[in-house]
Amino acid sequence: MLIRLNINHNSLSIDCRPDEPLSAVLRRLGFLSVKCGCAKGLCGACTIFMRERSVPSCLIPVSAVRDAEIVTLEHFMQTEDYLDIVSAFRKTGIELCGFCNAGKIFAAHEIIESGSPREKNTIMERLRTFSCSCTEDEPLVHAITLAAEIRRQRLGSIKYGR
Ligand code: FES
Ligand code: FES
Known part of the structure; x- marks a missing residue:
């Protein structure tokens, strides 16, 4: 049909x-x-973003x-929101093999958009919804927190908790 x-x-x-x-x-x-x-x-390999969720x-x-x-991810990669995340991943040494990168990147985007990037437990909980052999939770939490800060500075707003 x-x-x-x-x-x-x-x-x-x-x-x-x-x-x-x-x-x-x-x-x-x-x-x-x-x-x-x-x-x-x-x-997480098949992740998309829909209704404000990954x-x-x-x-x-x-x-x-x-x-x-x-x-x-093809479309999201053309956005500044994506650049905030990859910039933070590069700065913190996060390397993704490409298998579940859509899952990691969209999870990061969702966490940042939810306005709770400073709450470590919330980030950890969200990241544990799928497994990834390339990354560990602690460095990812650090990277997502940095990505949120980069986005906050770019947008110049109080949206993310300041
Ligand atoms: S293929 Fe969909 S979560 Fe693994
Ligand atoms: S990015 Fe390589 S397994 Fe997740």
């Missing part, structure tokens, strides 16, 4: 089964930042997202 999706600010009609995982549909459309991993919501697209049937704006 034809399903209309909003992906990266483009409206597309997709011929697919309603129960097909969103991750499979996105890959078929060429959004290869969405990777095939565990297919159980555990590894979410595993392997767990979402495509019919459930008709009215949502889906953002993939």
Whole structure:
């Protein structure tokens, strides 16, 4: 059946089964930042950003997202929000292999946008939702805190807690 999706600010009609995982549909459309991993919501390789959350697209049937704006890493990489995060990751020596980088980057974005980057436990809790063999929690917490500070300075607002 034809399903209309909003992906990266483009409206597309997709011929697919309603129960097909969103991750499979996105890959078929060429959004290869969405990777095939565990297919159980555990590894973060298929992460997208939707409804203010980083979410595993392997767990979402495509019919459930008709009215949502889906953002993939391809699009997010063109934003200044992304540059804040990669800049902080570089400065703190975080290196991602590319397997679950969408998961890490969108989790960082979600944490920063939630306004709680100074609360270490909140960050740790969010990061533990999926495993990653490239990074450890402590350096990531440091990197995300720095990314939040970089964003705060760029935006010049009190949005992030000052
Ligand atoms: S493939 Fe979706 S979380 Fe692992
Ligand atoms: S970035 Fe997570 S396993 Fe490499």
